[in-house]
Amino acid sequence: MSSSPHPDTELKLATVARARTPFREKFAIPRQAALLQHTRASFDFTEPQHAREALRGLEAFSHLWVISWMHLAEDRGPSVRPPRLGGNARIGVWACRSPFRPNPIGLSLCRIVRVDADKGILEVAGLDLVDGSPIVDLKPFIPYADSAPEANGAWTAEGAPKALNVAFSVEAEAVVRASRIPALLASLREILGQDPRPAYHDDPERVYGVALYDWNIRFQVKGDSLLVIEMLRLD
């Protein structure tokens, strides 16, 4: 965060914060994170004193762009096979939101839950990043500049698939109730309800595991119901 001009010959980003999210692995992130209401994220700012000034005024806005560095992604070339299109069709990286791109820049629209500039605190809902992801910029959502109500979303236009019904075993529910994480049950319901299985898996006997919050959460899916079998504390 120097005050020198930014050269255009070497484009180097500073990590201004790290995202704090419940998602311990890419696999756990719902495709439609914008729908998450109870799943919160916060930010560990690299320079807390800078953040206390830099956040001032953000409380007047309702939504925020979080621009990140998707450090777990890699560049797989100019085209990818999006799961949405059946995994077979190749599509250009400029025509999709795959994390596998020449520059791993992430763009996430979040709802602002809490801003306390004096304390350097920012909390949001809807952040689709793995815990620890480097943040490179934050920008308020400005309706006149950022809206396109007439936009055509092509094959992404179908909207959210129906959510799964999420149930918990007695043991799993006891773990949730013993936790002090606010709204944990509602958060797990909305995350798991978006079906974290890899695309095109449909084996009702198979037990999946996903690392969320402090647990490896093991579950099965039968029809439109997901059962959390157990929650194993992560090391």
Next chain:
Amino acid sequence: MSSSPHPDTELKLATVARARTPFREKFAIPRQAALLQHTRASFDFTEPQHAREALRGLEAFSHLWVISWMHLAEDRGPSVRPPRLGGNARIGVWACRSPFRPNPIGLSLCRIVRVDADKGILEVAGLDLVDGSPIVDLKPFIPYADSAPEANGAWTAEGAPKALNVAFSVEAEAVVRASRIPALLASLREILGQDPRPAYHDDPERVYGVALYDWNIRFQVKGDSLLVIEMLRLD
């Protein structure tokens, strides 16, 4: 554009394209570029063969995010004084869209005018970047992920100010008519109509100059009318 993973210790961006726009200087860029319909921008891709594959499928979308490196901006610290707020109020950089930020990442929503993947051609309307700006990512606008119809834009919510009436001297109009740039008259009208004067200038005698397309365009503003006096070809 290697295929190695992206480390999170050193965040280095590749310039995937340079923006080609009519804006020869920052001063010339309208604050509400999203309203521009006749002012087109294109892209010189760094690796044309890569771009021909990477653009495939983008024609199905109507709008695009252009993520850029604002190479003419500098980091001026954690807070700025936005012209919109009178130039006196200090606001945090995370609470505004000023180009003066720790990382000079630009985020521009554009309308797609033309995609020809086979030729590596992309043309858009509404790009608010200085000609030659490095582009680091392109992403399709996806309504379910990128829309917040209920969003509160705080002090940016007032909408576009009334456009100025733009007139041309006989000499200036002759220059426009002799040009082969498509829709040049309409483009100059919509750019200049957004009033390129520095905030709070209101001197009807003063002659301003702004570098747009191939000209230094000299104009005066009286009330709600802007008169283009002359257009001097740039070297």
